Amino acid sequence: DSRNRMPRSRGGGRGGQEAGRAELVSRSLQSAQHCVAGRDFGTAYAHYLLVLSLAPELRDDVKETFQYTLLKWAEELDSLNRVQDLFGCYEQALELFPDDEVICNSIGEHLFRMGFRDEAAGYFHKAVKLNPDYSDAKENFYRVANWLVERWHFIMLNDIKRNMTYHSAIQKVVRLGCKTVLDIGAGTGILSMFAKNAGAHRVYACELSKTMYEISRDIVAANKMETGIKLLHMKSLDIEVPKHIPERVSLVVTETVDAGLFGEGIVESLIHAWEHLLLQPKPKGKDGNCEEYGQVIPAGAIVFGMAVQCTEIRRHHRLGVQDVAGVHLPASVKFQSLAYSSVDSEETAEPYTTEKISRVPGGYLPLTESFETMRVDFNNLQELKSLATKKPHQISVPVIQEGVLDAIIVWFVLQLDDEHSLSTSPHEETCWEQAVYPVQNLPDYFVKPGDHVMMEVSCQDCYLRIQNIHILNADHGTDVERGSNKNEEESLVLRSEAELCSALASLQTSKPDEIRQICTLESTEIALLNNVPYHEGFKAAMSKVLTALTPNKQMDVEGIGGEMNSGNSQDRNSLHIAPDPFYVLDVSEGFSILPIIAGTLGPVKPYSSVEKEQHRLTLDLISEANHFPRDTLEFWLRCVEDDCAVLQRPKSDKLWSIIILDVIETSGLIQQEMMEKAAISRCLLQSGGKIFPQYVLMLGMLVESQTLVEENAVQGTEPTLGLNIAPFINQFQVPVRVFLDLSTLPCIPLSKPAELLRLDLMNPYLNNSNREVKVQICKSGQVTAIPFWYHVYLDEEISLDTSSETSHWKQAAVVLDNPIPVEIGQEVVLNIQHHKSNISITVKQ
Template identity: 70%
Template sequence: MPNSKNKSRRRHKVGQETGRNELVSRSLQSAQHCLEDQDYGTAYAHYLLVLNIAPELKNDVKETFQFTLLKWAEELDSLSRIQDLFDCYEHALELFPNDEVICNSMGEHLFRMGFRDEAAAYFYKAVKLNPDFLDAKENFYRVANWVVERWHFIMLNDSNRNLLYQKAIQKAALSGCKSALDIGTGTGILSMFARKAGVSSVYACELSKTMYELACEVLAANGFDEEIKLLHMKSLDIEIPKHIPERVSLVVTETVDSGLFGEGIVESLIHAWEHLLLPPKPNNAGVDAENYGRVIPAGAAIWGMAVECKEIRRHHRVGVKEIAGVYLPEELEFHSPTDASVTSEETLEPYTTEKLSRVPGGYKALTEHFQVFTVNFNNVQELKSFATRKPSKIDVTVIEEGIVDAIVVWFTLQLDDEHTISTSPSEDSCWEQAVYPVQGLLDYSVKSGDSVTMEISCQDCYIRIQKISIVPADYGMDDERNLREKNSEAELCSALASLQTASKRESTQQRCMVESTEIALLNNIPYHECFKAAIGKVLSSLSVHEQSQSMDVDRHSDAALARNQSKNSVTPDPLYVLDVSEGFSILPIIASKYGPVKAYSSVEKEQHQVALSLISEANRCPKEALEFWLSQLKDENMVLQRPKSDKLWSIIILDVIETSGLIQQDVMEKAAISRCLLHSGGKIFPQHVKMYGVLVESRALVLETEVQGTDPTLGFNIAPFINQFKVPFRIFLDLSTLPHVPLSKPVELMRLDLMNPYLNSCNREVKVKVCKTGHVTGIPFWYHVCLDEDTVLDTSSKSSHWKQAAVVLDKPIQVQSGDELVLCVQYLNSNISITVKQ
């Protein structure tokens, strides 16, 4: 009997195996048929079944499964079936947890949906799994700038800043602080300062997933993973005793931005005093601080100064009335997003930031520096008052004649009664300054003795400087009284008329908010003059060609005579121009002034369309000459298509260079499509682009890219972990103010031909002769944007709205004058890499 049972089991097992194999075979066949029919969803389901019941086939079907997953994910994405999309990836990653292609694709979907932290984790994993996977590396570099912002590197390299924080924390520990909470810990350096200083219980919180995981690695590497409790959460969500056992005697934080309050320090400290900190020490208390709470930094003083700065001006005020023959109507006002008078929904921050010591063209102080206000972080009532405090007015005397372009703000961070950190533009520190551009005045000029008045408030966690005005020195106290005492009827009527005129002007003004880079573009006269010349050449040539063809046809036609007699009354077919450059652009209006032209703009914001329509009307362009292309498309992805079923474009204008200094993503793919949509004799602008570079020695580039060992971090091992997030490119550079020493002459690195995109070489070796002894640390690069052979735009020029970028070498290369280096330049999928072959 036992033998018969065993035989029965074996037969049953064989039967099961046979059935399984048949099911696998049928499912694979069905999956293949579905792929042929482009039914990716069903094919994906079949592959899931196969891989779950026959995991030994993973390697055999891996590539086909990847292809099916990516196609099905694209379809789900287009249908907005987001949950189904992520479910598919989760199932796929359960089967292939270490597949770099799946990880990278998952990251791409997450990034497009705004989940940058999560995307970074998948890109990072993909690069770790396959360091040669170029797509994942480029994706990781792109997202690394978001999730680990570049100021982390600059700040950690600021040894003076680190030392002052360490001394203040040591002093607090010596005075009796036994427990500490580090709010917004970042890499965990302040927490480690506290633990090393003798604080027995140290807690830290970090909201960013990427920074939290990085801090975990840093704490473990330095032996503090068991001694510092790290929480992945906002401090506002910390509860006692759920997350930490009791109130702490010390809070350390550097959740401040260049405008001091922009990272929410006021809100987080109010919450800390009410829920997480021991009560503040009374004025008459003794030295021992064990039973009292305190904050490092203890407070801050905010300082301001009115300045003249052409670079700030050209990014925030349109300073021209006419651009390449296009007149800007008086009733149209352009404003940058920092303008506090623009609706709050459109304004992210009321200031921008600049490192004034490196601003192109420099700046001139028009006033002495003045105190905006002070804040005591150890006084919760004072912190609460900021949200309800009425705006205060400040009146500052002008000491230098000039043009008021901005109010520049910095602060002195009072860590304790002994240690301070200043972010002044005159200090050599890691900090930038907050810049409040002045906008909306009729006259910005001042002379010595005049006054600049402003209103200071604190709203929505931001310090706001509003209602900036200029009061002339000769405007005396009696002027207002004299005006009030004028009672003649004629003068009263005149005053009323003036008020009505001003009111009318105010009501007819059309405000248009554009990005600061778009204002700089409007101020870039050479850019528009070059486009005007290049556009004119092409349209004139095509017009002559079409007229010639029309005359040839008429000459052989029975009705030739009649047509020739009436040709002046017949409107010729228009030439079609498409501008798909990003942001606000007046190039379609420049094009529409050349005879019978239909110019299509790709701007999509309603206020931008209104502004362009006003400009078009002011320049007496025919109403039908300007069209808004995206408004006519059902799918924005189809922006590159024929203007009409039987028509082609005469000119297509593409954005090739980002304002950051990098090449636009997918630009060569767009060029290839555009080439197929051009009328005979039509052109793509630009027609080609040349990339130039130079070898430099620049310590600034290195310090802004990676942390330099353990010296600046006072012995703590942080560099290897945060440097995993360094990127080989430094963007938004201005080569004219970058501290550097050129070690070679500029050389052409690469040429991209947009009219013949398939002829571009992906790899090139360039020999560069060294002309000065030193250490090569980077290769800044810029472009000559060639609209045609005679019309060239230089992205490194003073008037350029573009910035430059640089490749930063992993290790400096020592060179002697006369040496020759070979640069290997690779261009793949709109991404450039430059390596040095010695």
Template identity: 65%
Template structure:
């Protein structure tokens, strides 16, 4: 459920200063070339983007590389389709998950196109069809600009639409456009409305590009002054209970596989940190709430957060300067307050609107503001959810979310004698002000704060994962030298108290050589601390961020580890790739833990190469975890996957010839899927597709054919797949399980296959290095 925008892999903040940046840039360029050679165009493109982000001065060098245009052309990430508008204020960006399929949102296109026809203006080609005299569209990405040129030419509109390869903020009159415009049509809105820069773009448009009223405030006939479509937006919110959001943004336990998490260590997700720190970063994540696994429970009625008039320059300019305004919303149901979800209604004109509500099936997700750092999340009817809303930094910010319990509200009303009458009339500002002084619900902010990605928080909440690793590690270490193991004490907190009272530690020092355990997990991992509880173990962690190291140190101290039991491997080496080497010149590892599956649901790049190195560094009887991986898949019918993977004909784009051009960027494999909530019909039982053995590579094969029997008639449109990570023959971790922090993926067929019950299809599975392809044969 993490925000779908691709994030840098572990190491993106590697090193310190310019040297660390240069090393990362060099590694990213090398990785891009490697991925390109393996025809993994999406990952290569992501590496190139990281290079350009870290080292903008290399943009000309990167752009002239022969591999980069090929990478753009065949990029597995679907790029944003350019919105050819009378004036387009949009640039190009990597989409949040499936946001790029907006071109296939028929209702949205029909409404916007209809308003263009009725007004004699409209989006790009719609506007030209409607009779607009001059149409201009701007696109900052060179690749998308060329794509737009091809689409316009294919629809025989290249003489009537002028495409500008630039940002709208850089357009000047008469340098680029001969005169001011009558209409700007823009869709620069994200799930949080303002996140794509619509406020800045429209301020510039009103000041420099749109026709002005003859007299200030005058409302003349259409054409005497400029207009914007959409005309305005109304932003709505709702407080919800949602277990899926909770497990990705709050650590829900104080004991993980025998490791106690101290009270002074607090975990937060980036969305919460951005809200409280005032950083110019998205203070929310996004979710398709209609598909969130397990659903959600509304705790309040829908409430209005704010309105904005896009046709008022004064209002647009004042939006970012406004002080946060308080909101106090009564609870209507009992439950756990997990998030405030937000959507909006775009008012295209006086008659037509477009809603991004979770009840509507559109391309937009909803903005989600997770609730964190409260002492008590339970809410019941009569209580109130309080918050502050603003548009600071041109982001919609919902902050200071809190619960005013009924008994506390009565106390506030009783004490606020001066405003008692106004409170009874519903003066929410007074109530919120009083609440701010009361400070009844927010937890103590003192202690170490550790910011983790949502997938990392979900990993901490994945108890079967940690228990499985603890069990498997104990079995391996016991087989090597059982006398070095600690006997487990349950519950772990009793162990802590006993050792504290006796002055002994959980893992007492010994004169004999310890076990050496190396964890090469991506991101934050508690596994080295868990390994340290098992006896005479010297665990090594490959976490890199200073706050993560400090947090693990505090957790180690709270569990009475001897000082410096836990080593941070990257503190001792310059090159991250050197993690896979001996702990000491004359020692080998007892256990090496590798991250095999990405949170997106795909196999990690170069994992087989890492496994080959790891096998050479194991002591006799030592193990790699997982020892082998099983890949499972099934046949399904899912129109949703079809429509989100490619433009389907011309119907969804109002008869325009767009599909052949956009589908050049068609995604062959969909990632970050939740199979438990994906709209689909299973047409077969799950089958084992592939085995990847990290300990005994001779068991691996590069290709395999699997027969699959059809158990339900329909159209096969996709092959979802997931993995079982086998730590040994008994301990397995299912990446599709309910507690899994991993998502799943699916191969989407170019041409659906109609099948009947009893038929058999053959799946051809090819494996090369870390890349797997699946072909369906009838």
């Protein structure tokens, strides 16, 4: 209707439009600023979008406040699980600021939290390229790079023996006529390029990881083979002929094997390959051109095992203490490591851990000879199919050395063909680690010559499983008879019924408490429970703080736990203790019994921030066993709306007496956002209250270590047999190596330990964000790395050393891009930069 139409402006023209636009921009800008002040970030964001679309010339002026608004609005959308809106906002922001490193980094953080590591890495990488000095993005990229391009890629590519053996085996079979090749799990594409160089006509390669696929594409192009190698970004199980590749191939090459041989799914992928992608295998005894038949490299494997004593494995998988700093751990709770729990679990999980056994601190003692556990023929489809369904077979191994049974370690010989093989034995110089099956849940672990170690071996859920490990004791008069057929189950024959009864009687132990809770912990959490100095140190430090805060200094710290927990009011009055408790908050990562230790020290209301329900139930049972009144221990994440708000007051009118922060990751790095957490914590402490630890000293030394160099980057083209791979994979090298054991790291110390940095959580004004440290050289050589560790000070007198024998922490090292030659007596200057929780160490030339 014409009557409802807006009247046209007579003054019209451009001037009026400009004035109107300017007024709208001004009003929207004011509204945006008003909304930011009122923390209405969604509306503020909409206003900023309007401002920037109408007045792009204001981009630089509003950039910082726009970034702040975007990040805050993104946090809100994330918490509301409005994922589509979240990434829609980021897309709009990137259109306006395509080269903004802060926005790129923030998108990466959201993607990483959601599990999209490949995509996250792309944004972190872009942010670092846009601003190489942007510490947050660098730290994020380094952390994600470890997920995307695992460190074993570098180690494997530097293993010249491994590369030459694969090269020889591939060259031999291709020259015999296998001209069509499929590389399963191509990684960098090195095996594909070996095949192409050997004369294969057509090479297909599949790689599931987006990052590795893109790296291999660049590498293949750089080596001028892109026309001869077809790369597929997909699982081999999804490849169809002729949809993805035009033909069945005569050779499959793969190295999809882990320390436990089957863990990367080689059995499943080869069954599929034989059924859908490979030509039929050559019948036995029949001649013919290789091109007519299919075969696999590697052709097969023999798996070996050995029973060992190893204190390092033991302390990470078995609880060696029943009392921790005065807290009794009841028999009603059974602690077990993830490697053990996966045996009975319905979930498919790795039933082993991996270790470079030759570098385990404290070494290991073989208790048996090495023994064969299994053989597999990768060129036999029926055998591969029967592996998963075959019943476990029992193995009995005689003990040759007295000791404590801690683990079965496993390695294998990969038979590439009848001429070439690779061993992953701990006695070999190899890029491989070994699989470790920790022994748990036995009444007694002691063995001696004459005993037998029994176990069941199978391949289930694509994993090599060694379970039901137990000891057959020579004293019980039992015989082990092997069946004449090696593959038959070996039977145990007891001489008589009387001996069976005798053997059973000798196994009887006093009836333990009924197990009410099985608590599954990470191996580092079990090592922490076994770390006596850690818990004793915290107990002593907390006692001092609580004593200082108690008005009456007659408080008997050692005895008060029992008195307080007995609920005896007469005792309470005689100690003149105020009824108000002290509030102690433990925000350690993972499982921690520090709140219970705090609860034994007097009128304390301890709060734990453990997240897993089984861990809460376990702590409740431990509290009960230590006679805590019911509900003494609170689980703080139940009391706060979200875990981001874990640092807040216990009650509206109360403050914390002690806040325990987990400053050091078990990997050897400082926890992310640690200083920010400390800043919040300081505001929540009562007068005289303390943060634990109060400060941390970072120590380091200069070393020469070829091992660290080779584990950190591919060293030129020699180890990769002349192929140009190093520059592409080395983009993902990370300057810091984590999870190191300095006590067994192959290295030559070139200096004494030096204090590199002090991080003070209670007095931040003492911290330096940038400092130079002079280090005296005590041995001539080449500096290739700077290992570092920490002394964690709970107070001025009580400290914990993260490099000690009992430590549950590992150490880390900065690896230099280029070695620096040094002479004895010389002084080297290190520049230490500390930004938020990120630390970088560079050598000043």
